[in-house]
Amino acid sequence: MKKDQIRLLESNGFQSVLSSIVSIIIGLIFGVLLILVVGLLDSNLGIESAWEGIRLVFAGLFSTGRDAFGTLTWGFNSINMGNMLFRATPLIMTGLSVAFAYKTGLFNIGAPGQYLMGTMASLMIALGIPSDKVHPVIIWILAFLGAMAAGAIWGAIPGLFKALLNTNEVIACIMTNWIAANLVTWLFDISPFKNVTESTKSGYIYKTSFNNVATTKLGLDKVFPGSQVNGGIVIAILIAVLVYILMSKTTFGFELRACGSNKDAAKYAGLKDKRDIVISMAIAGALSAAGAALYYLAGNTELYWSTYQSLPAIGFNGIPVAMLALTNPIGVIFSALFMSMLNIIGLQITSLTAYNEYITDVIIAAIVYLSAFALLIKQIISRRIARKKGGSK
């Protein structure tokens, strides 16, 4: 039995999961401390509010508001739950994008740009093809594939620079991010898709539901009534499983991982290391863009098109999602769910307590930041276990 325990402690999978959990706990503890400190310092808050905030950090997902006496109530909250799944969908994809590139030895900080290109391609196709002539499902599929193609091209550009000119992909990615931001703004500016019919809206693109295009709900709206959830989460999970299989079971994944782990040895073995860099970045780009498609094809989301001054946070958040999952594609599903849960919790704290949205943003950001230390925690854990084993008999 002792031996089984040791084997479990030594197994890579166990250490990975444990380290992710430990880093989440460290992040949450830090968040709790922040809430306490802010609560005690701010005269509007006090210890009462801090205690409420702390409970919301851990169980905000199950918060159902306040009762008549002003105390927090708890229970199954279908809106929270469904929205968590909905917001996790694009995060899974950008997380996969970063994780995939990372496994092949590349740091894809270009996810925001690829996400933007996917946004543009999916919206233009979904709004540009009239749904009275083509079936909306066909349009949806075209928009989804078009987004992936646009993202793949956008990802391939830094890949080409890296392969042909040995330019660091991080620099090329940052450049392409801002090119995408300006390009997308410009193209939407001259496009006929700006929302002019709803007078309350300014600066937004039409929702795709204007053209009757929307992701199928797959009955999830019945399970989580009132939320934005749709079949996109199922598609994202399927893609994550596919990426996992591709990476760990196929010869193609083997080749990409070989190039990523040791470029020289891959070259020695006759693998086409340069081609593989481009392919890896193209796939990473397609994954990010697919995330954008799943978000904007939902039918109920809208894009603020003048985006040239900022990059989508979902793109960057792919990095902590991937790091928390230790770049395991299956792990990405869970870490993305965790990140989007934090997002929901942030909204709950803002709406139910006197903590303002900026403080909650700081708290959530701190948790995210510390969660990304999973790799470091893993090294510490495996060293501990190794030492313990070495020390005892």
Added chain:
Amino acid sequence: MDHNSDYVIEMLHITKEFPGIKANDDITLQLRRGEIHALLGENGAGKSTLMSVLFGLYQPEKGEILFNGKKVEIKDPNDATALGIGMVHQHFKLVEVFTVLDNIILGAETTKLGFLRKKEARAKVEALSKKYGLQVDLDAKVEDITVGMQQRVEILKMLYRDNDILIFDEPTAVLTPQEIDELMATMREFAKEGKSILFISHKLNEIMAVADRVTVLRKGKGIGTIDTKSTNTQELSNMMVGRPVQLQVSKTPAKPGEAVLVVEDLTAPSRVHKNKNAVKGVSFTVRSGEIVCIAGIDGNGQTELVSAITGLGKTNSGKVTLCGEDISRASIKARGRNMSHIPEDRHKHGLILDFSLEDNMVLQRFKEPQFQSHSFINRPAVRKYSDRLIEKFDVRSGQGSETIARSMSGGNQQKAIIARELDRDKKLVMAVQPTRGLDVGAIEFIHAQLVEERDSGKAIMLVSLELDEVLSLSDRILVMFEGEIVGELDPAKTNAQELGLYMSGAKRMDRKEAAE
């Protein structure tokens, strides 16, 4: 002064266990002041573990360490450094993109107000370098210098830190005969000055030549400590391996057949100075059924020659024909159809260290039908194949095929590469320093394998820096000096002295005579 202070370091009854293996089992090692003490043992005998214990990298389960007779705890390398213990690791610990000088002073920088005082450091290093004849180019980047020079950098690092107890882990594995002689002279010089030296090796001649005493380890146990004066190489090797060992390569005369590799007037650029040629118009032929050895001092163009033939590096001009096919511009993969390649740098090219052993075993072959079905890797087939190679070539590792290559010992990593390359069964075997860093038993085995390959009609191009290997294994010797082939010798009719003259450029044959 009590009697103990004869010994500067005593490691008493050290026991260190790893999962499934007792790496050190009650080993005692006593190092006298001013002596050169050799630590002899095969790969996996526990030499490196014992030294890691001394260096504070591992904590032993049992046993104690005395320093000048007093018990000390060495918890990490900083404690070891504080005691004046310095180590040249088998795999150098240098920052590749830093200059030689920066590497030497790294961690022991002299500063003033937080600014580096490189001038003083440079003067000190230059003085040391001059005093011990350790020639280095202080301003070259480590990635651009030869392995031999990298080692001198490591030695200077220890000297710069005024270490008195110097550990050399397999220091001669990467050196040329001349460099080995120089190193030994340097070691004797150190000992004369009262520094104590631990010399880890499995090369018996070197131990006999330089060491005062030798402690032999076998499979984690201490076999004994003896004076080198009262023993001989055969006795030592028997102690080390535990059975009588064949020290000479046994082979029949070669029966060369058709030409397999024809190199004509090949020039290739230098790795270090991109606009200079490292290979200058080299021509030679390797026939099936013969072992042709390119001998020479490290850095005379052998690496570039091999790179040009294998496709890893560039070719400026000339022609390479393999099995009748012009491969001068072919891809690495195309060249690999008729060539297997045991690379010089096993960590850079030979293995993907973060991959499992079995994945490394199929590095070139995972796309072959036997290892995949519908683009999915056929895991059972890979495992079976890998297990077979592990068994056949006696590759030792903690978890067999699943072992991560990084965690294996250097010798076993090399055996894994050789297993993979020889099993690919190609017409030409390019073997670059195939026995570098291996122990007697493994060398014996690999030499026998190469001879067997030769006898089955393979053409073998051997690049070696070790004179013993050059003379005993090859059928023909081509000596390379400054990018040219300066002599062709028959191993039966030459000796180390003559070879050394060609290698150092003191003697050369007429070009026409040398070619072919």
